[in-house]
Amino acid sequence: MNLVRRPAGTATGHAVVLGAGIAGLCAARALSEVFDRVTLVERDALAEDGGTRRGVPQGAHVHSLTVRGAAVLDGFFPGFVGRLAADGAALVTALSEVDIVFFGSLLHKVPVGTVLQAGRPFLEDRLRAAVRALPNLAVLDDREAVAPLAAPGNARVVGVRLARPGGAGAAEDVDADLVVDAMGRAGRGAAWLGSLGYRKPVEQRLRVDVAYASRRYRIPPGAAGPGRALLVGATPARPRGLVLTQQEDDLWVLSLYGFGHPDHPPTDPAEFLRFAGELASGPIWDALRRAEPVTEVASFGYPHALRRHFHRLRRLPDGLVSTGDAICSLNPIYGAGMTVAALQAAALRECLAGGTRDLPRRFYRSAADALRLPWLFSTLADRSMPQVPGTRPALAALLGKSFRATMRAAATDAEVATAVWNAVSLTASPAALARPRVVAATLRNWPRRAQDSGS
């Protein structure tokens, strides 16, 4: 693999990435092409045991990688997705293997590309192994980033202060030519800007109050038939959803979610299955009901989708950028977070090809371009739920009707189904949903009666 894409006269030196989640791992890969050394710092002690770790509690819940996300990871590490499949991960390559019910209608079977289905720890472990194999990369785990180090005047970040989690031992200062905050949605990078005398980015929040409950099962090979996944999305009238997917080594995950407290899924095992049974049917569900659970039911609360508008800041210090959930955290029910993290790393890679001058500003603009449509599409779907506050009821009802009509059309019309699938997979712009033929098909399926609108 040729790692050196460094154009003459551009970056050398040391880059430090804070956070070894998907965003940090992908960013480290991009940086390894242009910096002499890359250090990846992670607060958790990293074990290779495939378990859920403290810093990524969402790892117990479904974590599928979209077609676009799989392609970007393959671009960073050629053959990566194939190697995961050889190692036991499930690949979905035909919609005949998946039943997707969005807004009450079953999506017509159209060509899909490749979706990677694996547990988050499985995917992350293998991505981390690929990153660790980079010749100029070192991992410092069990270290917490606690503060930026800045040059006099704070015009440039020149390193980071690390401490052992829990405060044991002395702090250590690490010099860096570039520090990348990939510490997730908590927003340390944004707070650091404030501590250095800069404005913090405006935070846009959409309160969704989504809760998850998930459990993993072992289903014997063949017992679920040819299917590999069942997705039943929430509707305005029934704000509950379910994702049941095959993962590695004949393990399956059943994740349930709901908008708003009365619809949050239960963690009591019997109630958990009852909630699922109100949504699921078919051979995969029948197999799951007979299957052996291999974990307890795990829960996770997701209060709001979040976007930080770094790209609108007029003053930024050199030497510090944030990426991944630190910039944009989409409601996880759309399954796009890892993909947009990978897309931001791809944007970083392109920006670095132009050198490090004015890098933060160039990167944030480029990341904002990559995030605009996923954010718009997912928050419009969120706003169709009456449980999500802040949207006028008439607009929420209109959004609900239009998603319902589009999905009704997508149940039988291959062009509409392809446009929907491409939007969900982030392989093409959702603008295809505004093509005249697609709009006409949507209008033909517009709910006529109030009880038809799903709102």
Ligand SMILES: Cc1cc2nc3c(=O)[nH]c(=O)nc-3n(C[C@H](O)[C@H](O)[C@H](O)COP(=O)(O)OP(=O)(O)OC[C@H]3O[C@@H](n4cnc5c(N)ncnc54)[C@H](O)[C@@H]3O)c2cc1C
């Ligand atoms: C319930 C749920 C289900 C999801 N399902 C999907 C899905 O199906 N598909 C999908 O694509 N996405 C999904 N996502 C989204 C996905 O988890 C994230 O968007 C994606 O992992 C990118 O996150 P990240 O790497 O930016 O941050 P994180 O994954 O949060 O990683 C941040 C890392 O930084 C470390 N860290 C934090 N603070 C410090 C510090 N001070 N010093 C050093 N290290 C630190 C943490 O330990 C962690 O390792 C889901 C999310 C949730 C909550």
